Amino acid sequence: MPKALLALQVLPGKVLRVSLPDGRVHTLLEDAGPAPDGIAVDPAAVYWTTMGEPLTDPGTPGEAGQDFSRPNGGVHAVSPTGGRPRDLVPPGAMTTGKQLTTDGAGTLYWADREGRRISRVGADGTGLTDLVVNPAGTGIMGECVGVAIDVARGHLYWTQKGPAKGGKGRILRAGLEIPAGQSAENRTDVEVLWSDLPEPIDLHLDGDLLYWTDRGAPPAGNTLNRAPLPPAGAAGRRPEILADGFEEAIGLAVDGESGLAYVSDLRGHIRAVPLPDGPAAGREPYDLVRLPYPLTGLCLVDG
Template identity: 55%
Template structure:
């Protein structure tokens, strides 16, 4: 079970510790520009986080097409901050997952899903979406955001949220290994497992129950929600998801404590909400709110880490 949570504050460029009683403290005061995805290794007592990088300001708001994202790491208490991948190694680092000794992340404007070792070696694109031959940009419908790994089944899941409030979001699945003779650009094993979603963002896979959870920041009534659905068999499309909670103010990050039966969801209004995922779990509540903050990625830190 989780002892506490670590939450990325994109507005403050910081990592906040949120205790389960709602107490909030700062663990890392300077993460770098626009932190988004965070992962934790209980055995090594370390965290990693992606950075979206420095945006340009345009008529439509922040433009993250410049390739200046990166990947950093620290101990769970915020000490020993190190650069794993330097600025420019990623275009726009989004959700991050740690599985089987590797880091997996989505690169939104880069239109790709990538893997590396935890120390930043063997960087390998697993999925690469097409670019416009004239602009060199990835279409907004092909931008990758969320990511989750099923080590046992050797499957990779990711979201492509589509246009804002566009009801064109999708969740995809492919193998963890590119089929022989194929590439990240042309691999034949990619499946669309959910389509026509409002705007899916971050994923969480509970392999024990074969359940996929995701946040969605699209328009109501189906957007700005926390969703769950059973993982479909290979070759099958997912069933209509169950909405576990709604009315978030731009839902982003997601961490599920399967043992406790609670999901923790962050939103861009600086809130962390606890949502029951099964009968008998504690009721839904706002765990913490920090005015002026904007929360993105979140990860749960189990109690045993504190004792190691």
């Protein structure tokens, strides 16, 4: 069956549909709200997060002058064919929505960066629950960005990117359920799998392999990486760099069947990266899309 990518354009906020393999771009939703970042899909709907409107310092250019600490992010949904969007988590009920994923059975999971937490909600908007909450004192080191879930093993994975280009990023793991008698703020099953990464962003789990984008400083940053999942209590192996040279790598989608990974960046590129053990092995990475607007979240969709 033909596949497509759904991609988020940050400014102005839109949901885009990118045909594969030709890279034709169509707009699915003209107004996705302020600063959309994470996107997921199931047969019933397309879901995405928004970071909300930042406070802007006119004297500081770029991202450094944008303060997203106000609680005005949200989680939203629209029909796969477009139409009128609806709020699952209304703006103000969370801080900064980042990567979003689904378990395929009616539950959405996402990272809240300035909220320093991982949360979930039902696809009908009920059951809003925090799974991980880092203390306010952790500051930027406690900010969560990427998220992936492993339903079969009952695990949750997430990134904490640390300071920009700071080399202090981490990838962590915990159970999908909070241990009995514990809380999102105080749970004993959290493992740090990788540390001292340049600046890890979005995650994708494919079987026993974890993929992630990193927008940190080269040579290890602005890369697409993967590594096998470590067993309980073990640290992750040194990651394999599959591609580099991105311009602030963010979104990630992996198509194991075609042997391609797709990475979006803030320069408006979506690059296709052939996987070394897939049917496209040996081909060089190539730009599928080049747009004049920054892009964030990606996901694959059939049809």
